[in-house]
Amino acid sequence: MPFGRPRPERADAARNRAHLLEVARAMIAEHGVEKLTMDALADHACLGKGTVFRRFGTRAGIFRALIDEDERAFQQKVMSGPPPLGPGADPVARLIAFGHERITFLAERHAIARASLERDDPAPAGEGNISRIHLRMLLIQAGLTRPDPGPLAVQLASALEGPFLLHLADPGRDDPDDTAIALLSTSWRFLIERLTRP
Amino acid sequence: MPFGRPRPERADAARNRAHLLEVARAMIAEHGVEKLTMDALADHACLGKGTVFRRFGTRAGIFRALIDEDERAFQQKVMSGPPPLGPGADPVARLIAFGHERITFLAERHAIARASLERDDPAPAGEGNISRIHLRMLLIQAGLTRPDPGPLAVQLASALEGPFLLHLADPGRDDPDDTAIALLSTSWRFLIERLTRP
Known part of the structure:
Protein backbone atom coordinates (compact mmCIF):
# COMPACT_ATOMS: atom_id res chain seq x y z
CA MET A 1 0.00 0.00 0.00
CA PRO A 2 1.34 3.46 -0.85
CA PHE A 3 0.63 4.77 2.67
CA GLY A 4 3.08 2.22 4.11
CA ARG A 5 6.07 3.78 2.31
CA PRO A 6 8.73 6.09 3.81
CA ARG A 7 7.62 9.66 4.50
CA PRO A 8 9.15 11.57 1.55
CA GLU A 9 6.90 9.67 -0.84
CA ARG A 10 3.66 9.97 1.13
CA ALA A 11 2.81 13.55 0.21
CA ASP A 12 3.59 12.68 -3.37
CA ALA A 13 1.35 9.60 -3.28
CA ALA A 14 -1.48 11.59 -1.70
CA ARG A 15 -1.20 14.26 -4.41
CA ASN A 16 -1.17 11.57 -7.07
CA ARG A 17 -4.23 9.96 -5.58
CA ALA A 18 -6.11 13.27 -5.28
CA HIS A 19 -5.23 14.04 -8.90
CA LEU A 20 -6.44 10.64 -10.08
CA LEU A 21 -9.74 10.99 -8.20
CA GLU A 22 -10.27 14.47 -9.65
CA VAL A 23 -9.67 13.18 -13.17
CA ALA A 24 -11.96 10.20 -12.49
CA ARG A 25 -14.78 12.53 -11.38
CA ALA A 26 -14.41 14.65 -14.50
CA MET A 27 -14.50 11.52 -16.66
CA ILE A 28 -17.65 10.23 -14.93
CA ALA A 29 -19.35 13.63 -15.26
CA GLU A 30 -18.60 13.68 -18.97
CA HIS A 31 -18.95 10.06 -20.08
CA GLY A 32 -20.67 8.16 -17.25
CA VAL A 33 -19.41 5.34 -15.06
CA GLU A 34 -19.08 2.69 -17.79
CA LYS A 35 -16.29 4.43 -19.69
CA LEU A 36 -14.04 4.75 -16.64
CA THR A 37 -11.48 1.93 -16.87
CA MET A 38 -7.97 1.65 -15.39
CA ASP A 39 -6.46 2.30 -18.83
CA ALA A 40 -8.67 5.29 -19.62
CA LEU A 41 -7.98 6.85 -16.22
CA ALA A 42 -4.19 6.43 -16.60
CA ASP A 43 -4.45 7.91 -20.06
CA HIS A 44 -6.48 10.96 -19.02
CA ALA A 45 -4.34 11.56 -15.94
CA CYS A 46 -1.12 11.29 -17.98
CA LEU A 47 0.20 8.65 -15.58
CA GLY A 48 1.29 5.06 -16.15
CA LYS A 49 -1.22 2.25 -15.74
CA GLY A 50 1.09 0.88 -13.03
CA THR A 51 0.47 3.97 -10.92
CA VAL A 52 -3.31 3.61 -11.20
CA PHE A 53 -2.99 -0.06 -10.34
CA ARG A 54 -0.83 0.64 -7.28
CA ARG A 55 -3.27 3.26 -5.99
CA PHE A 56 -6.54 1.35 -6.46
CA GLY A 57 -5.76 -2.32 -7.13
CA THR A 58 -8.84 -2.89 -9.31
CA ARG A 59 -11.30 -0.87 -11.36
CA ALA A 60 -13.81 -1.24 -8.52
CA GLY A 61 -11.15 0.17 -6.20
CA ILE A 62 -11.32 3.51 -8.04
CA PHE A 63 -15.05 3.77 -7.31
CA ARG A 64 -14.55 2.71 -3.70
CA ALA A 65 -12.01 5.49 -3.27
CA LEU A 66 -14.49 8.01 -4.75
CA ILE A 67 -17.21 6.91 -2.36
CA MET B 1 -32.93 -27.09 -15.78
CA PRO B 2 -34.69 -30.27 -14.68
CA PHE B 3 -38.11 -28.58 -14.66
CA GLY B 4 -37.81 -27.95 -18.39
CA ARG B 5 -37.90 -31.67 -19.19
CA PRO B 6 -40.89 -33.65 -20.53
CA ARG B 7 -43.64 -34.45 -18.00
CA PRO B 8 -42.88 -38.07 -17.12
CA GLU B 9 -39.62 -37.07 -15.47
CA ARG B 10 -40.95 -34.12 -13.49
CA ALA B 11 -42.49 -36.01 -10.59
CA ASP B 12 -39.31 -38.03 -10.35
CA ALA B 13 -37.14 -34.92 -10.36
CA ALA B 14 -39.31 -33.29 -7.70
CA ARG B 15 -39.05 -36.38 -5.49
CA ASN B 16 -35.29 -36.43 -6.00
CA ARG B 17 -35.07 -32.79 -5.09
CA ALA B 18 -37.23 -33.16 -1.98
CA HIS B 19 -35.13 -36.15 -0.89
CA LEU B 20 -31.89 -34.20 -1.41
CA LEU B 21 -33.18 -31.22 0.58
CA GLU B 22 -34.31 -33.48 3.42
CA VAL B 23 -30.90 -35.14 3.55
CA ALA B 24 -29.22 -31.72 3.39
CA ARG B 25 -31.26 -30.50 6.39
CA ALA B 26 -30.36 -33.57 8.40
CA MET B 27 -26.67 -33.05 7.58
CA ILE B 28 -26.80 -29.39 8.60
CA ALA B 29 -28.59 -30.26 11.85
CA GLU B 30 -25.92 -32.79 12.70
CA HIS B 31 -22.67 -31.27 11.39
CA GLY B 32 -23.40 -27.61 10.61
CA VAL B 33 -23.31 -25.74 7.33
CA GLU B 34 -19.57 -26.06 6.63
CA LYS B 35 -19.60 -29.83 6.20
CA LEU B 36 -22.33 -29.78 3.55
CA THR B 37 -20.59 -30.09 0.17
CA MET B 38 -21.89 -31.37 -3.18
CA ASP B 39 -19.88 -34.59 -2.71
CA ALA B 40 -21.01 -35.18 0.88
CA LEU B 41 -24.65 -34.57 -0.06
CA ALA B 42 -24.50 -37.01 -3.00
CA ASP B 43 -22.83 -39.54 -0.72
CA HIS B 44 -25.40 -39.23 2.10
CA ALA B 45 -28.33 -39.24 -0.33
CA CYS B 46 -26.97 -42.33 -2.15
CA LEU B 47 -27.18 -40.46 -5.46
CA GLY B 48 -24.52 -39.59 -8.00
CA LYS B 49 -22.72 -36.25 -7.82
CA GLY B 50 -24.11 -35.55 -11.30
CA THR B 51 -27.67 -35.63 -9.94
CA VAL B 52 -26.81 -33.14 -7.18
CA PHE B 53 -25.07 -30.95 -9.73
CA ARG B 54 -28.05 -31.03 -12.11
CA ARG B 55 -30.49 -30.11 -9.32
CA PHE B 56 -28.52 -27.26 -7.72
CA GLY B 57 -25.71 -26.20 -10.05
CA THR B 58 -23.38 -25.10 -7.25
CA ARG B 59 -22.91 -25.71 -3.54
CA ALA B 60 -24.51 -22.32 -2.88
CA GLY B 61 -27.47 -23.51 -4.97
CA ILE B 62 -28.25 -26.17 -2.35
CA PHE B 63 -28.55 -23.49 0.33
CA ARG B 64 -30.63 -21.27 -1.94
CA ALA B 65 -33.04 -24.15 -2.49
CA LEU B 66 -33.31 -24.69 1.28
CA ILE B 67 -34.09 -21.01 1.86
Missing part, protein backbone atom coordinates in the same frame (compact mmCIF):
# COMPACT_ATOMS: atom_id res chain seq x y z
CA ASP A 68 -14.84 6.96 0.61
CA GLU A 69 -13.93 10.55 -0.24
CA ASP A 70 -17.61 11.49 -0.55
CA GLU A 71 -18.46 9.72 2.70
CA ARG A 72 -15.82 11.72 4.53
CA ALA A 73 -17.19 14.97 3.10
CA PHE A 74 -20.73 13.93 4.07
CA GLN A 75 -19.62 13.06 7.59
CA GLN A 76 -17.94 16.46 7.85
CA LYS A 77 -21.19 18.23 6.94
CA VAL A 78 -23.06 16.17 9.55
CA MET A 79 -20.46 16.87 12.25
CA SER A 80 -19.76 20.54 11.66
CA GLY A 81 -21.80 21.84 8.71
CA PRO A 82 -24.79 24.22 8.96
CA PRO A 83 -28.02 23.06 10.67
CA PRO A 84 -30.37 21.24 10.40
CA LEU A 85 -27.97 18.58 9.00
CA GLY A 86 -25.15 19.89 11.18
CA PRO A 87 -25.34 20.74 14.91
CA GLY A 88 -27.59 23.52 16.22
CA ALA A 89 -31.09 22.38 15.23
CA ASP A 90 -33.36 20.34 17.49
CA PRO A 91 -32.82 16.56 17.28
CA VAL A 92 -36.11 15.82 15.47
CA ALA A 93 -35.30 18.36 12.74
CA ARG A 94 -31.82 16.85 12.51
CA LEU A 95 -33.22 13.30 12.22
CA ILE A 96 -35.45 14.41 9.35
CA ALA A 97 -32.67 16.36 7.64
CA PHE A 98 -30.20 13.51 8.02
CA GLY A 99 -32.59 11.05 6.37
CA HIS A 100 -33.32 13.42 3.52
CA GLU A 101 -29.63 14.14 2.86
CA ARG A 102 -28.65 10.50 3.22
CA ILE A 103 -31.30 9.29 0.77
CA THR A 104 -30.17 11.93 -1.74
CA PHE A 105 -26.51 11.05 -1.15
CA LEU A 106 -27.11 7.33 -1.77
CA ALA A 107 -29.33 7.89 -4.79
CA GLU A 108 -26.87 10.28 -6.46
CA ARG A 109 -23.97 7.85 -5.97
CA HIS A 110 -25.86 4.79 -7.03
CA ALA A 111 -24.03 4.07 -10.27
CA ILE A 112 -20.69 4.60 -8.51
CA ALA A 113 -21.70 2.36 -5.61
CA ARG A 114 -22.69 -0.37 -8.05
CA ALA A 115 -19.35 -0.06 -9.87
CA SER A 116 -17.53 -0.25 -6.52
CA LEU A 117 -18.71 -3.80 -5.86
CA GLU A 118 -15.99 -6.40 -6.34
CA ARG A 119 -17.14 -9.67 -7.84
CA ASP A 120 -15.83 -11.65 -4.90
CA ASP A 121 -16.52 -9.06 -2.18
CA PRO A 122 -20.15 -8.00 -2.31
CA ALA A 123 -20.00 -5.58 0.64
CA PRO A 124 -20.84 -2.07 -0.56
CA ALA A 125 -18.32 0.62 0.31
CA GLY A 126 -19.94 2.75 3.02
CA GLU A 127 -22.15 0.25 4.77
CA GLY A 128 -24.27 2.61 6.77
CA ASN A 129 -22.10 2.87 9.87
CA ILE A 130 -22.31 6.63 9.88
CA SER A 131 -26.11 6.40 9.72
CA ARG A 132 -26.27 3.98 12.61
CA ILE A 133 -23.95 5.96 14.88
CA HIS A 134 -25.46 9.34 14.07
CA LEU A 135 -29.09 8.18 14.33
CA ARG A 136 -28.40 6.59 17.71
CA MET A 137 -27.02 9.87 19.04
CA LEU A 138 -29.99 11.88 17.73
CA LEU A 139 -32.53 9.34 19.06
CA ILE A 140 -31.01 9.73 22.53
CA GLN A 141 -31.06 13.53 22.21
CA ALA A 142 -34.72 13.30 21.17
CA GLY A 143 -35.44 11.40 24.40
CA LEU A 144 -35.94 7.98 22.77
CA THR A 145 -33.80 6.10 25.26
CA ARG A 146 -36.19 3.23 26.01
CA PRO A 147 -36.22 0.65 24.52
CA ASP A 148 -32.48 0.47 23.76
CA PRO A 149 -31.77 3.08 21.04
CA GLY A 150 -29.01 0.86 19.59
CA PRO A 151 -31.20 -1.68 17.77
CA LEU A 152 -33.67 1.06 16.80
CA ALA A 153 -30.77 2.97 15.20
CA VAL A 154 -29.75 -0.19 13.33
CA GLN A 155 -33.30 -0.58 12.01
CA LEU A 156 -33.65 3.07 11.03
CA ALA A 157 -30.23 3.06 9.37
CA SER A 158 -31.38 0.00 7.42
CA ALA A 159 -34.58 1.83 6.49
CA LEU A 160 -32.37 4.53 4.93
CA GLU A 161 -29.66 2.40 3.36
CA GLY A 162 -31.61 -0.80 2.63
CA PRO A 163 -33.70 0.38 -0.33
CA PHE A 164 -30.45 1.21 -2.13
CA LEU A 165 -28.76 -2.06 -1.17
CA LEU A 166 -31.63 -3.94 -2.80
CA HIS A 167 -31.12 -1.91 -5.97
CA LEU A 168 -27.38 -2.70 -5.89
CA ALA A 169 -27.99 -6.40 -5.45
CA ASP A 170 -30.26 -6.59 -8.48
CA PRO A 171 -28.70 -5.24 -11.70
CA GLY A 172 -32.08 -5.59 -13.43
CA ARG A 173 -33.62 -2.77 -11.41
CA ASP A 174 -33.67 0.80 -12.59
CA ASP A 175 -31.60 3.23 -10.54
CA PRO A 176 -33.68 5.31 -8.11
CA ASP A 177 -34.97 8.50 -9.77
CA ASP A 178 -36.15 11.86 -8.39
CA THR A 179 -39.65 10.53 -7.72
CA ALA A 180 -38.27 7.62 -5.71
CA ILE A 181 -36.04 10.01 -3.73
CA ALA A 182 -38.97 12.33 -2.97
CA LEU A 183 -41.23 9.45 -1.89
CA LEU A 184 -38.59 7.93 0.39
CA SER A 185 -37.86 11.36 1.93
CA THR A 186 -41.54 12.05 2.61
CA SER A 187 -41.99 8.62 4.11
CA TRP A 188 -38.88 9.06 6.30
CA ARG A 189 -40.20 12.37 7.64
CA PHE A 190 -43.52 10.71 8.50
CA LEU A 191 -41.71 7.84 10.24
CA ILE A 192 -39.59 10.20 12.36
CA GLU A 193 -42.50 12.50 13.20
CA ARG A 194 -44.62 9.57 14.39
CA LEU A 195 -41.70 8.05 16.26
CA THR A 196 -40.91 11.22 18.17
CA ARG A 197 -44.46 12.43 18.87
CA PRO A 198 -44.80 13.02 22.62
CA ASP B 68 -36.60 -20.96 -1.00
CA GLU B 69 -38.41 -23.90 0.59
CA ASP B 70 -38.40 -22.17 3.99
CA GLU B 71 -39.59 -18.90 2.46
CA ARG B 72 -42.56 -20.67 0.90
CA ALA B 73 -43.45 -22.27 4.24
CA PHE B 74 -43.11 -18.88 5.97
CA GLN B 75 -45.30 -17.23 3.34
CA GLN B 76 -47.89 -19.97 3.86
CA LYS B 77 -48.02 -19.26 7.60
CA VAL B 78 -48.44 -15.54 6.91
CA MET B 79 -51.18 -16.13 4.33
CA SER B 80 -53.21 -18.83 6.05
CA GLY B 81 -51.64 -19.79 9.38
CA PRO B 82 -53.07 -18.96 12.83
CA PRO B 83 -53.25 -15.32 13.99
CA PRO B 84 -51.61 -12.97 14.85
CA LEU B 85 -49.09 -13.91 12.13
CA GLY B 86 -51.88 -15.22 9.92
CA PRO B 87 -55.19 -13.52 9.14
CA GLY B 88 -57.74 -12.78 11.86
CA ALA B 89 -55.91 -10.44 14.24
CA ASP B 90 -56.01 -6.65 13.97
CA PRO B 91 -53.45 -5.15 11.59
CA VAL B 92 -51.27 -3.60 14.32
CA ALA B 93 -50.97 -6.95 16.11
CA ARG B 94 -50.17 -8.56 12.76
CA LEU B 95 -47.51 -5.93 11.97
CA ILE B 96 -45.82 -6.63 15.31
CA ALA B 97 -46.12 -10.41 14.93
CA PHE B 98 -44.80 -10.33 11.38
CA GLY B 99 -41.71 -8.38 12.44
CA HIS B 100 -41.04 -10.70 15.34
CA GLU B 101 -41.41 -13.84 13.20
CA ARG B 102 -39.40 -12.40 10.34
CA ILE B 103 -36.49 -11.37 12.59
CA THR B 104 -36.46 -14.86 14.11
CA PHE B 105 -36.71 -16.47 10.66
CA LEU B 106 -33.75 -14.48 9.30
CA ALA B 107 -31.63 -14.97 12.40
CA GLU B 108 -32.19 -18.73 12.48
CA ARG B 109 -31.28 -19.09 8.79
CA HIS B 110 -28.28 -16.84 8.92
CA ALA B 111 -25.57 -19.44 8.34
CA ILE B 112 -27.59 -20.93 5.47
CA ALA B 113 -28.20 -17.49 3.94
CA ARG B 114 -24.48 -16.76 4.10
CA ALA B 115 -23.68 -20.08 2.42
CA SER B 116 -26.26 -19.34 -0.28
CA LEU B 117 -24.32 -16.33 -1.60
CA GLU B 118 -22.56 -17.01 -4.89
CA ARG B 119 -19.15 -15.35 -5.24
CA ASP B 120 -20.23 -13.56 -8.40
CA ASP B 121 -23.87 -12.99 -7.47
CA PRO B 122 -24.10 -11.26 -4.12
CA ALA B 123 -27.91 -11.01 -3.98
CA PRO B 124 -29.19 -12.99 -1.00
CA ALA B 125 -31.89 -15.55 -1.74
CA GLY B 126 -35.12 -14.12 -0.31
CA GLU B 127 -34.57 -10.41 -0.71
CA GLY B 128 -37.39 -9.18 1.42
CA ASN B 129 -40.12 -9.03 -1.21
CA ILE B 130 -42.57 -10.86 1.01
CA SER B 131 -41.87 -8.34 3.79
CA ARG B 132 -42.43 -5.38 1.50
CA ILE B 133 -45.69 -6.68 0.02
CA HIS B 134 -47.14 -7.91 3.30
CA LEU B 135 -46.19 -4.80 5.29
CA ARG B 136 -47.74 -2.57 2.64
CA MET B 137 -51.03 -4.46 2.93
CA LEU B 138 -51.04 -4.29 6.73
CA LEU B 139 -50.11 -0.58 6.76
CA ILE B 140 -53.12 0.13 4.56
CA GLN B 141 -55.37 -2.01 6.78
CA ALA B 142 -54.04 -0.07 9.79
CA GLY B 143 -55.15 3.16 8.11
CA LEU B 144 -51.65 4.40 7.20
CA THR B 145 -52.51 5.36 3.65
CA ARG B 146 -50.93 8.80 3.58
CA PRO B 147 -48.13 9.38 2.74
CA ASP B 148 -47.83 6.61 0.12
CA PRO B 149 -47.58 3.29 2.02
CA GLY B 150 -45.34 1.85 -0.73
CA PRO B 151 -42.08 3.61 0.19
CA LEU B 152 -42.88 3.26 3.90
CA ALA B 153 -43.24 -0.50 3.38
CA VAL B 154 -39.88 -0.54 1.57
CA GLN B 155 -38.26 1.26 4.51
CA LEU B 156 -39.89 -0.96 7.13
CA ALA B 157 -38.99 -4.11 5.18
CA SER B 158 -35.41 -2.82 5.09
CA ALA B 159 -35.57 -2.20 8.84
CA LEU B 160 -36.40 -5.90 9.24
CA GLU B 161 -34.10 -7.41 6.61
CA GLY B 162 -31.27 -4.86 6.60
CA PRO B 163 -29.59 -5.74 9.90
CA PHE B 164 -29.13 -9.28 8.58
CA LEU B 165 -27.89 -8.15 5.16
CA LEU B 166 -25.13 -6.18 6.88
CA HIS B 167 -24.13 -9.31 8.77
CA LEU B 168 -24.08 -11.28 5.51
CA ALA B 169 -21.94 -8.70 3.76
CA ASP B 170 -19.29 -8.79 6.48
CA PRO B 171 -17.94 -12.29 7.25
CA GLY B 172 -16.05 -10.82 10.24
CA ARG B 173 -19.24 -10.19 12.20
CA ASP B 174 -20.67 -12.66 14.65
CA ASP B 175 -23.99 -14.20 13.69
CA PRO B 176 -26.97 -12.61 15.46
CA ASP B 177 -27.69 -14.33 18.81
CA ASP B 178 -30.79 -14.56 21.03
CA THR B 179 -30.05 -11.22 22.67
CA ALA B 180 -29.80 -9.49 19.28
CA ILE B 181 -33.09 -11.11 18.21
CA ALA B 182 -34.87 -9.99 21.38
CA LEU B 183 -33.54 -6.43 21.09
CA LEU B 184 -34.54 -6.10 17.44
CA SER B 185 -38.02 -7.52 18.20
CA THR B 186 -38.59 -5.11 21.09
CA SER B 187 -37.42 -2.21 18.99
CA TRP B 188 -39.67 -3.27 16.08
CA ARG B 189 -42.71 -3.40 18.39
CA PHE B 190 -41.92 0.11 19.66
CA LEU B 191 -41.53 1.37 16.09
CA ILE B 192 -44.89 -0.07 15.00
CA GLU B 193 -46.73 1.08 18.14
CA ARG B 194 -45.48 4.64 17.67
CA LEU B 195 -46.19 4.55 13.95
CA THR B 196 -49.78 3.41 14.40
CA ARG B 197 -50.74 5.48 17.48
CA PRO B 198 -53.88 7.45 16.67
